[in-house]
Amino acid sequence: MQPEMIQQAACGGGAFMAAFSVFVLAVFVGYYVVWSVTPALHSPLMSVTNAISSVIIVGALVAAGPALMNTSKTLGLCAVALAAVNIFGGFIVTQRMLQMFKKRK
């Protein structure tokens, strides 16, 4: 066996497997957490998940990071702006909705 493969076997797979395990576990966490969301709050659930999926901005920031201007940086900056619309818009509209859910005496 190649040394590389022995190492892989010992760690239970390569980098992809690690990411994939995290993915599968996160799907399970999502599954259980989302089923516990009360149906009355399904709209805020959608807007907040929409806002947090804009965490893709992390990738955009790395692309927009270098000091020199190039194709990749331009694409990154556009993505930063788009994701920012979503982040601010998504959180604010969620907050607006949640503020309305009140119990009256």
Place this chain on the structure above:
Amino acid sequence: MTAFLYLAASICFILALRGLSSPVTARKGNMFAVSGMALAIGTTLASPHVQSYGMIITALMAGGIVGTVIALKIKMTALPQLVAAFHSLVGLAAVLVAAAAFYAPEAYGIGVQGNIATASLVEMSLGVAIGAITFTGSIIAFGKLQELITGKPLVFPGQHPLNALLGLALAGLIAALITAQSAALFWLIVAVSLLLGALLILPIGGADMPVVISMLNSYSGWAACGIGFTLHNTLLVITGALVGSSGAILSYIMCKAMNRGFLSVMLGGFGAEAATGGGKAAGPKKSAKSGSAEDAAFLLKNAGSVIIVPGYGMAVAQAQHAVREMGDLLKKAGVNVRYAIHPVAGRMPGHMNVLLAEANVSYDEVFELDDINRDFASTDVAYVIGANDVTNPAGKSDPKSPIYGMPILDVEASKTVLFVKRSLAPGYAGIDNELFYRDNTMMLFGDAKKVTEEIVKAL
């Protein structure tokens, strides 16, 4: 260190969703989500990858201002369109990030331009394809919800074979990209996916929009996931998976509430078939009893218990405030007033709850179908406003009806049904509602808001 902070951000997101299990904890949950995002952005900005800040801050602020203004101005009735529009932005952002990674793979440690690791290319292609499908699909959904495009399903011959062909082409292009790694192929993948996204959503009718919008929610998550795999970023993978499974569960709930298979929703054309079927069913003329606002006020005032069944029509007529006023007056008169909400009332999951909350209806007076359905039998008056198909008894009794098997609010079991509606025209699903012609039904013809206001006056 970065990895730890990213992990903390992921946990914040999980706690945010967890908070939504009750309206009491939900606001705290949203704050967790905001902190998680701030943490994620802050951590990335502080990393050595980011060397110049000026333009990034400008882009962040420009986007932030636009988003803030939109979010503060949007009317709650237009919420579904807004969410669809926001989904499209996530999709487009995913495409741009994938493109950025394609042109500068060194920044993410996935190879050098022209020689990107095969696994990364596969992940990148999937991310970019899902992103592009989300983008155009959401734009079409937005157009339908905003009524810029007809809500009717757009079907043409050869649609499904064409989509299948595009899907195959996509798979072929991805395989080609892995060997050739050319920018032209990359953009061709984007183009085919954009086309596919639009074609997938166009044939889906207005009645199925709650499913579509949940599904696009899910797609935006999977797109983020794909990008997360490409960039070896677990925060993106975790968040994408949370969002993806959330959207998938919502689609499932919506499909179940309409007794429709997910696949049949996706294949589209629902409203079109039903409309022709409905035309035939309406053949023999039956008579419906109609009443005035005064009659309705009299019935409501003398009732012991009233269940209000709101639907999207109430939102369109902006009648929710008048409805709440009516509810308040009745409560003052000692009537037990509750609200019953069908899962697919409105155009996105939970839409009706938000609209009632906006009109200041206390959330403990609002009940879901399963919690209130058996109470109709012991209720004096059911006040149906702007809902139609979700009260149609054909869902239980007529195996030939297109909505047969769909869970129905049993309004017909209450002593009297007051049905506010403009005319006897069929609802979204395009089918006649036999409830209109029942002996215990009184139709209140007119605009939902005007009728309710007249009742309030008469009370």
